[in-house]
Amino acid sequence: MALYERILITGAAGRLGSELRKGLAPLANTIRLAGRTPFSDLAEHEEQVVFDLSDMKATIAATEACDAIVHFGGAALECSWQTILNSNIRGSYHIYEGARKHGARRVIYASSVHAIGYYKLEDHISVEAPVRPDSLYGVSKNFVESLSRLYWDKFGIESACLRIFSSFPKPADRRMLWSYLSFNDCVRLTTAALTAPRISHTVTFGLSNNTVKVVDNSGANHLGYLPQDCSEPWKAEIEASTEIPDPNRSSVKYLGGWFCELDHPDDKESE
Amino acid sequence: MALYERILITGAAGRLGSELRKGLAPLANTIRLAGRTPFSDLAEHEEQVVFDLSDMKATIAATEACDAIVHFGGAALECSWQTILNSNIRGSYHIYEGARKHGARRVIYASSVHAIGYYKLEDHISVEAPVRPDSLYGVSKNFVESLSRLYWDKFGIESACLRIFSSFPKPADRRMLWSYLSFNDCVRLTTAALTAPRISHTVTFGLSNNTVKVVDNSGANHLGYLPQDCSEPWKAEIEASTEIPDPNRSSVKYLGGWFCELDHPDDKESE
Amino acid sequence: MALYERILITGAAGRLGSELRKGLAPLANTIRLAGRTPFSDLAEHEEQVVFDLSDMKATIAATEACDAIVHFGGAALECSWQTILNSNIRGSYHIYEGARKHGARRVIYASSVHAIGYYKLEDHISVEAPVRPDSLYGVSKNFVESLSRLYWDKFGIESACLRIFSSFPKPADRRMLWSYLSFNDCVRLTTAALTAPRISHTVTFGLSNNTVKVVDNSGANHLGYLPQDCSEPWKAEIEASTEIPDPNRSSVKYLGGWFCELDHPDDKESE
Amino acid sequence: MALYERILITGAAGRLGSELRKGLAPLANTIRLAGRTPFSDLAEHEEQVVFDLSDMKATIAATEACDAIVHFGGAALECSWQTILNSNIRGSYHIYEGARKHGARRVIYASSVHAIGYYKLEDHISVEAPVRPDSLYGVSKNFVESLSRLYWDKFGIESACLRIFSSFPKPADRRMLWSYLSFNDCVRLTTAALTAPRISHTVTFGLSNNTVKVVDNSGANHLGYLPQDCSEPWKAEIEASTEIPDPNRSSVKYLGGWFCELDHPDDKESE
């Protein structure tokens, strides 16, 4: 007996969505994959819905009959205000409206380190620290964290907002030695959020068990997430091939890394 | 010598905007009033700009040559998602883009108790408590609080987000005995935010000096706001004319009051 | 229209009960006085019940038809375990059972500084600090603080536990310069607890506005208590007539004062 | 050389007492077993005392010559006020008086999750959180926590109050997946409390190393308790055989579980 009847995964064609598609299979009888283009390789337990998150009607329809939603869709990097607005802000509102209208019990949302990117490494913030986004992308993550809080307090829909740090096949630079979240740990974290006895509204940091720890995740211990991976295997190689960075450079000093050094996206557009 | 060359007031025709129009006059050589319809009674030190906040180009243009912006425009109550999106989310983004492009130094934003409406009276939250909006309106306030934090951290534009509780001519019900902010205190608070030596990014609760105190505003003490009014003069009358409420009713239990008992705005629309 | 139909005051013949009998009169149509011996001077708005708190049946009966209870009865000093047990522990249980069975909405309980007597002056404890009683008397106060919490969480009966420091006609020694609670302020505090819009379960320190402040009462600000008195008028006289005490003596070091130097009550009994 | 000359175990015939009887043997030359009926199977290092905790004289006598007391006796579930009063409140007072009169150095007390049963899972309370009992049983645990604090502050008798969650042979339902304390971990915790270099007055949560963690036990790290067991082995079986519960049901939402849904014990009696 699977825990859920049907889980909707948005962004299912993406880097993390592809991992979740595999990793969450045991949790539901049916996995419904959402993307902007069709999936050509559906397994038996899978079905698909193709739409754009900015389409309110289609998005709400896609959530029908889903008792859980894993919302990893939308823009995954800093980009123009119009894209952030349509994909991340409007799109996520549509998802939560779908959850409300169609009775989903739980939503797992891919928030990001960029929601709190302007904290320093040594600040060791808890999951309750005030937001400090480092980009429009980060602001949109804060928006959904706020929106999902409303849907819990008012409508009783549980949410976990996973502030994913750096989830890639392997750590690619010195910063990722502390910000790395392995794909398998990302699946473990999402699984924990879907199976914990009660998550109410939870914000949590998505990190593997790296040696250097820069945040305090204890406020989300009720999720029961136990990371199994860490960045150590790549440490020597990365340190040998890169310079020691200036500790006061924004990309070194702040959790958000190079996002803190990005220009405002519309500057480039408007030129 | 006025502190500012030109202050833009959005929502200048509104209940609080009208008060600020008078109260902030000493702080600038010119007060620029913004509204959706023309003002017919401009004083000598006043000028006007007429536009809709959802119009990005017009809004940015309206901020030109303003070294401070007092942003009280937009929807002031729970309303439909389209209105919230256009007036409060998109509109406020346009204002901050204007501030960035035209070099405003400081923005004072009318946030609201509804940004943290789901806290209980006895929680005594500080200005650093995680957000708990009670409505889409509250979510939009959180959005601007997040956005303004980005503009401080990344662009050095200072902001004060005033979480106004109940600013009316006089307290109208039992809840306002603790949530009342007199018009004069609202002007005092805005003035403090405009004149404090350094506000960086400050969130503060907008309340008069009422006897019953339900939040901890000490994290904003650097604003130098000293409320002079309180709800006591109306206490006896209000208590005599209303029943003792049930302490566990949402509108009594939570800071947000009756907003916590509102249905979702789109429910009515969609019917 | 009085706020309450009928307030029961236990310990109504005591030092503080006598003050409350006068001071709370405006809050109820009827004040029911409880004591172990009859009152001979009932006013028109007063009625009486005579019983011992250790009598469960009589105590519960005394609470009938009372929508509020001001529970100041029981032993007011350290005394033998049997007395503490019967008057303060069993007696208070009877009161709360009366409140539950007869539907009282709110109970105001005379707790005491001796509930947290082993904290040091410079600890500046909040109302949330773990208990540190200085006597069996203090332990019994902790018992009722715990019991009343249960009756709020489970049965929705609101309580305020007033940790009264030193409520006497005037400060009598150096310690009372910071621990003084004037009779009028005691009435003000009880009135605030009876009239605040929502008290849920509140613990608060009962002190006048003395210059030397040794605790942090901000967690009870929702009561709206504003002390009007202080110990200053007696300061010069007391300081002139008493030696400077040793700061490391228990009775000087700890909030509980001389209670911290008391022997265990049963020691004396058993000799 | 054993650490203690003689340890008294109350409730030694009970579910946990039986485990402690075996597990604590290495710590003392003599284990004195206390119960209401005789033990028929005493080992060489064991002796017994038979009495009822409500008998002050007998209880005090039973503590003679014991340098440590492991107090697990008394009612172990919600029950009538008379039973709570006699077994848990009066009985524990007798134990502490015995410790004081006969010079025991350390008392380990079986407190309970029900001392703080009305906190929510996501509250992650520390050992210093204000009490929130979920039953008369829980109130009696708070009473002893307060009483033992007095005996430390005033008489120098060290105590550890172990807030035991769910100590059974194995987890029996979904809640026990996070509340489980194995018998062996219960013995480890009691052993740690008896052997730590200094415990002063310590409150700690008694839990195995379960994956889902709902409290913050760091304030008791000086005990040196290292749980070795967890509920994982039973997880799949329990989840497969039980429905997903409603996260807002009291028995799911609160630490105290089904105690929070219990009626008041005397209601049934009085019928």
Next chain:
Amino acid sequence: MALYERILITGAAGRLGSELRKGLAPLANTIRLAGRTPFSDLAEHEEQVVFDLSDMKATIAATEACDAIVHFGGAALECSWQTILNSNIRGSYHIYEGARKHGARRVIYASSVHAIGYYKLEDHISVEAPVRPDSLYGVSKNFVESLSRLYWDKFGIESACLRIFSSFPKPADRRMLWSYLSFNDCVRLTTAALTAPRISHTVTFGLSNNTVKVVDNSGANHLGYLPQDCSEPWKAEIEASTEIPDPNRSSVKYLGGWFCELDHPDDKESE
């Protein structure tokens, strides 16, 4: 009857020492003035000692028969390491050794805002925040704060470390609008520290009741200090005559003001 038999004031010829000489007269039968050159205007209740703080023997001798010491001597600004070392570090050690050898009960020490000068205005630090000195001068203040803590914990000598902000005849610039401590309030603060019932080891911020508040002094409320002055009377004049400063300039951003922009003192020397 004066509170003290004899108070030693070091730095008695300095800006603040001169005020204290007058202001503290009522507190002692004899005021002993210490300075590096003779005082020519001794009053009847005054006596003098002339020595350099770097002279250990003379400094210790000067403390003889004093039951309180008000230690305002030493370098009062950033200066060379040799001066800081001799006047502030060695000199203060001599004072505390004098207190220990001659039995002074209480020492009031002139610490400084520069002990925590690198905190930002909006940090609202408490008196328990880790030190962040802005100069060698500030480091020497931290040294004495640490030293005096030792003398309390080990030898029972009470100390109050007054972190004086800007104590001048009147506020001289925009920063002093929040950092001002009037001379009379400086005397009030020192008096409070000398007369409070128990100060143990207290760190406190020395500020008048200015409107803009940048620190949280509640941890020193047991001193009973009530400032009576504020910077408001000078506000208009100062604001009219000075530019609005850049909020990100070090001298505006940090509590320490222009000390944060000072070069290291020995840089100039070594040239």
Next chain:
Amino acid sequence: MALYERILITGAAGRLGSELRKGLAPLANTIRLAGRTPFSDLAEHEEQVVFDLSDMKATIAATEACDAIVHFGGAALECSWQTILNSNIRGSYHIYEGARKHGARRVIYASSVHAIGYYKLEDHISVEAPVRPDSLYGVSKNFVESLSRLYWDKFGIESACLRIFSSFPKPADRRMLWSYLSFNDCVRLTTAALTAPRISHTVTFGLSNNTVKVVDNSGANHLGYLPQDCSEPWKAEIEASTEIPDPNRSSVKYLGGWFCELDHPDDKESE
């Protein structure tokens, strides 16, 4: 490619310095050993400088061309004020001046538990707790912690202050069961401090992974220190051969152990 070009180790002939000399070799092309007498056994990657820390010129010269400094030199126990002053206070100032003048990037400083020796075991202090030194030795550690903070805030030189508890070949008494830091863990901690991506100014507790934990080191988690050793192997032997200590004896009660029972060092001198 080594992380550093040249690391200076002061106190390189000492108990811990000898371990670091070996353990840090992989981190630099050259290890420069500093001591008061020549080293006779230099390895190829080693060089030496011989001087006394109280010699400013020599000390500064010794730091030339070092991009990191591991400062373990100076008095390692309570001793006379003159020694503390010259070796620990003046000597450390010279080291930091060397770092500033010669451009060292990072300094690792051997602070000590005695910087916070007067906290109790159950206080579980964080790395941000106010200092409570237990000796002049501890005061000197506080001095350098303050000084190094200045050099970070003003000059951008990173420092880690390692509050080493008991670093010996093996635990020697009951206290060391919780205070033990193995030599290998000491090297691991220093290595972590030298290799962490950003340490800014970090205070951390130097402890192995002992079972009984008495402090909260989470504020230094960004160092990435993972202790591998613990005191367990010696526990049984130590407990069997020593009496149970009195929990209220200063050397048992406080972190600083027997330092808290030491007389003031100059008392002995002056006899």
